[in-house]
Amino acid sequence: MKTALLQLNVSDDPAANLPRTVEMVTQAADMGAEFILTPEVTNCVSxxxxxxxxxxxxxxxDPTLAALRQVASDRGVHILIGSLALKTDDPDGRFANRSFLICPRGDILARYDKIHMFDVAISNTETYRESAGYRPGERAVLAQADFAPIGMAVCYDMRFPRLADALVTAGARILTYPSAFSPISGAAHWHSLLRARAIExxxxxxxxxxTGTHASARHKTRTTYGHSLAVDPWGEVVLDAGTAPGIYVFDLDLEKVAEARRRIPSRENARPFEAP
Incomplete structure (x- = not known):
C-alpha cells in the first residue's frame, strides 16, 4: 500500500498554512498514496x-479539518491528520491536541486526544509546559481502517510503552506518532524510541x-526536529525524511507484521510476574 508522510513547517497562522497543506495532500494522492499522514499541530505551531x-x-x-475531509472524499484516500490544535468548552480555556483518522468517504473514523503532556525542562533555555495550554486526553483509541487497525498516539506518547502495549493488545498493526519534536531530545532519542516501539x-x-524554525510575526518562534520516520515491524527504518519539508512516499507492507511476530513471538512469550 503506497503511503505518504508529509513533513511540514507550519507557522502560527492557520489560514496561511491551510492552502499549502491541502496542496501537499493532493500531490501525495496524485503520486498514488492511498494513506496520507500529516504531523502534530498541522494547523498551527504556536x-x-x-x-x-x-x-x-x-x-x-475548524477549516483545516473540513478541507482535509473534503480532499479525502474527493481523492478516495485515508488521511491521518496528525493532530489539530482546537478550542474546547473547558472552563479553564485549555485547548485539545486532537488527532483524526479520515476515511475515503470524508467521514471521521476516529478521534484521539493526546494523553501525555510534554511538561519538561530540556535545558536552561528550552522548557515546555504543554499542560498549561492543552488538557490531556484520557482514552486510548484503536481506529479500524479498512486496511488495518491503527493505534493512534501523538509525539510525547512515544515515551510511554504501556500505551503502545495497550494498543497492540487491542489489535493494532500500525502505531502512529505524529510529532513536533524538540531538536535536542530529537537528536538524542527520536530514532531509538520509534524503533523500540516498532520492535516491541x-x-x-x-x-x-x-521541521525547522516555524514563522511567527509577533511571538517567540519554535524549532522542531524533522526526520519523519517509517519503521517496519522488524525495527528497520524504511524512510527518514531528514529536515526538508516535503512529501515522502514508501510502500507499507502489512505482511511484515505477521512475519516479525512469527520470528520473535515476544508477546506470546510474555509472563505475569510479581513486581518488586
Missing amino acids: TNRAHQQSVLSHEED AGAWVLAPAQ
Missing part, C-alpha cells in the same frame, strides 16, 4: 496561548513530523 485563542477554532468550525510491538510505526 507557544502563545493568547494568540492561539484568537486564531484557533472548535472542531465543528511487531508493528509498523509511522511518525510524520514538523
Whole structure:
C-alpha cells in the first residue's frame, strides 16, 4: 500500500498554512498514496496561548479539518491528520491536541486526544509546559481502517510503552506518532524510541513530523526536529525524511507484521510476574 508522510513547517497562522497543506495532500494522492499522514499541530505551531485563542477554532468550525475531509472524499484516500490544535468548552480555556483518522468517504473514523503532556525542562533555555495550554486526553483509541487497525498516539506518547502495549493488545498493526519534536531530545532519542516501539510491538510505526524554525510575526518562534520516520515491524527504518519539508512516499507492507511476530513471538512469550 503506497503511503505518504508529509513533513511540514507550519507557522502560527492557520489560514496561511491551510492552502499549502491541502496542496501537499493532493500531490501525495496524485503520486498514488492511498494513506496520507500529516504531523502534530498541522494547523498551527504556536507557544502563545493568547494568540492561539484568537486564531484557533472548535472542531465543528475548524477549516483545516473540513478541507482535509473534503480532499479525502474527493481523492478516495485515508488521511491521518496528525493532530489539530482546537478550542474546547473547558472552563479553564485549555485547548485539545486532537488527532483524526479520515476515511475515503470524508467521514471521521476516529478521534484521539493526546494523553501525555510534554511538561519538561530540556535545558536552561528550552522548557515546555504543554499542560498549561492543552488538557490531556484520557482514552486510548484503536481506529479500524479498512486496511488495518491503527493505534493512534501523538509525539510525547512515544515515551510511554504501556500505551503502545495497550494498543497492540487491542489489535493494532500500525502505531502512529505524529510529532513536533524538540531538536535536542530529537537528536538524542527520536530514532531509538520509534524503533523500540516498532520492535516491541511487531508493528509498523509511522511518525510524520514538523521541521525547522516555524514563522511567527509577533511571538517567540519554535524549532522542531524533522526526520519523519517509517519503521517496519522488524525495527528497520524504511524512510527518514531528514529536515526538508516535503512529501515522502514508501510502500507499507502489512505482511511484515505477521512475519516479525512469527520470528520473535515476544508477546506470546510474555509472563505475569510479581513486581518488586
